[in-house]
Amino acid sequence: MRKLAAGLECSPGTLYLYFRDKDELLHAVVEESFAELLKTLRAVPNEGDPIRHLKTKLRAYIEFGLRNPNHYKCAFVLPSESNGDRPYRPHPAFEELVQGLRACVESGLLPEVNLETTSQVVWSCIHGLTALLIARPAFPWVLKDRLIDELIETATVGIARPAATREEGGDHGHSRAGARK
């Protein structure tokens, strides 16, 4: 805050006339940057089928994170501003992802999945890669572009699996035995 004030050629106290605290300021900055992510996602040309479209969006998401690592961390890694009691409002960029999935289902390219669950799964996957690439740049990653492609391919193929592998409280053939407590 002090350095920011210095850079702005004002006193530290002045910042607190416009932002309640550091969190709020950071959030405002990030908000601005994420408006651009949203624009970027929405500007993704709708070429090819919805799945291709979705994949392009996923890549745009990841690349945005890598291009704005600090903003990304503020948005999804650091503890979020203590919202107190009001319900969590999912980020509009997340809604964009849900839309992309819905389009796939509606055009029959994805089986009838639970959109809520599936979107959270996909988001987790792309977030995981983004976050790790940012937080552990020294890790011996394989070629980044290839890695991103593989992850997106894995996620999209994975969610497109036939409904038979989906449990409804029943048995989906795996993972009942050991881990459950």
Place this chain on the structure above:
Amino acid sequence: MRKLAAGLECSPGTLYLYFRDKDELLHAVVEESFAELLKTLRAVPNEGDPIRHLKTKLRAYIEFGLRNPNHYKCAFVLPSESNGDRPYRPHPAFEELVQGLRACVESGLLPEVNLETTSQVVWSCIHGLTALLIARPAFPWVLKDRLIDELIETATVGIARPAATREEGGDHGHSRAGARK
């Protein structure tokens, strides 16, 4: 550090006789906890085929993260101790994952994948979910157990896709992504 010293009934300065700085102390604590993760992963009973085994390990990984959120953050989210120049040593727990994948390939349950790439993809997926559940507990997640199962299923199905969907560079033929085997 001060609070820790108080809890230990010693002076703040004493801590610095045993640890260079806060980072090193934190890392030591986390290291201890991760030895347990490793034990947990290795203790996963080898029931069923290697894929089932792998899935159980993935779930154990995620649940470990959720059970030790602070340790997990220290290990994979916070900036790692500045190693200076020495090469990054992948966490032993990560090697455990690679082993699990290798077993799947060797038993023919997975196509001939690039183990390095695939392990990084899978790690990204499970890390993403773990990290998000920890960092955004207020997000309107679907039922957690279900979500974890879905993600693991998605990842394992996704990496098991036929080699035809793997291509260098440009166009990924996702023609019928849900193609069943």
Place this chain on the structure above:
DNA sequence: TTGACAAATGAACGTTGTTCATTATACTTA
């Protein structure tokens, strides 16, 4: 010139992680 309101200030506070000259402790040797 005055009065009133808003904007900006910067000294000060409490809390961090960290350092280091000083003191206490334990152990060896005469």
Place this chain on the structure above:
DNA sequence: TAAGTATAATGAACAACGTTCATTTGTCAA
């Protein structure tokens, strides 16, 4: 026991941080 020495522990002090608030500065209408 007494003296000497290496080791362990101390806690006051420091710099940097986010934050607050009594005070000053600026602006403009009356």
